[in-house]
Amino acid sequence: MNIEPASLRERLRPGRVHRSLYTDPEIFALEMERIFGRAWVYVGHESQVAKPGDFFATRIGLRPLLMVRHDDGTIRVLHNQCAHRGAMVVAAESGHASEFRCCYHGWTYRTDGRLKSAPLLNGYPGDFDPADPRLAMLPVARMAVYRGFVFASLAPDGMGLEDFLGPMTQSFDDMVDRAPDGAIEVAGGVFKHAYDGNWKLYLENLCDAAHPNFVHQSSIEAANQQSDLVHSDGAGEIAVRQMRQNGAPYSFWESQVGIWTYPNGHSYLGDYHDDAKLVAALEDPVFREYIAALEQKQGKARAREILEVRRWNSNVYPNLSFMSQFQQLRVVHPLSVSRTVVYTYNFRLKGAPEAIFHRTIEFANTVNGTGSLVLTDDLETYNRIRMGMSSAGAEWLQIGRGFETDRDDGNGGRRGLNSTSEIYIRNMFDAWLGYVSAP
């Protein structure tokens, strides 16, 4: 890649970013090499490979990977690629297998990626050795697990996962601790929604407290005009309440919600879902039943402590966003500089009443659904950004709101004066510059 570090630095100015960072294919190639090729990237959850032999097809950037539970119970993350001629070995999205056989010439691998057998192993050059550990579905350079969340890195060296996550570990703790039994599992299917726009737009939008009143005006108004007397089996009730909540005035976002940012590009919206702001308020009978289950398993004091964590969307740069109240997780997969697909998952809280999981599904349909009344306007907005950015009129985009009033958070990070600060975008670009300008 022949973009000079100085040229990369020059594309960022205080409170401004050059549009080429969203539109230039060379920048995208550099991001795949130096961000997705080096950072800790979320690849899946341990519950997706619960038993030995279970596998889940995943990826880092454009590279297909396989997360698999080996015979010894450990999780391995392998390149989904045959050592012979390079074909993708496993075609299924997920499943169970005792071995993996390539469709091309039958090279067969164990569940830890080692070559088990291959036909016609004769006549190769003298240095060919079937026992060579490189003749394998090779493991990624590094993998690590935090509270069941599996990350991989294609770089052999670098900081450990917990150092990389920093205070974001508490967001993962929050996801898991809310389960009365202290464990969660991926359940309830997946959404795969695609848009013609850059991958960075997605994470930016998930911490953007200033966009709902404009982007979501149609669903906010439609929900505000909806009679609550009309029949609902629960799905419409959750959806309509969340859409109305999206219409909270600026005074709400400026006085009651905060934005926190941390090294390596991470951030979260906080102070959002306390008692008064819950979409499913604490007085809700389903939620009360859940709290009772949590208190029974964890004790009242600990339950209180768990529920007082008030983080909304937590973004772990470069590819993950999740939220605990409705057990949602989104994984961003860049496909090209102007094409992105996002996979969204749900978690079941073990030990919680099933009705809580139904709320999780209803909420997922509302905000992450491909046919959602909410998300479809976000996707259109990403498309408009791509189209608009192809114009050279505004070379410099404004990401400066809150620049003068951001401050240290006392925990190694920086926070906005309130949630409308664009500090989360500036923070992501600080991390971006560190990644892409490192040789």
Place this chain on the structure above:
Amino acid sequence: MSAPSVAAAEGFLVHEARLLDEARWDEWLALFTDDAWYWVPTSPDQSSPHDTVSLIYDDRRLLETRVRRLSNPHIHAQNPPARASRIVANVTVEKAEADAAVARSKLVMVEYRRNAQRLFAATVRHRLVAAGGALRIAWKRVDLINCDAELEGLVLPF
């Protein structure tokens, strides 16, 4: 009243497709019963909308909100608006009861928006009930053949 015939069901489904093609959303909504649901699953054999996510799962309250939003001037995903042409065919009547039946049909919908066309194909089931001399939809399930694909936003109902 008696269970709808194949001819009656087909006539009804063709009428429904026309209302949708012509964006007559309120008239489409009026075809549904007061406790109806409308479902587009994310997997081919999905057994429930409550424990697995759905491309669309609307109870009557959410269906009303969806229809109202389609006419809202600020629906960015419909600026410019999409147009669609729906072909309904292969209609059969299953599970006929005294005054209701499940109609099974094939739907091909071509959607056009902003210089791009998308093609959808689905097996559709309607539970049609006879009430007051007319048929109404008690539930409608649309199984897209690409329900588990990576998809761009779905705004127009099927």
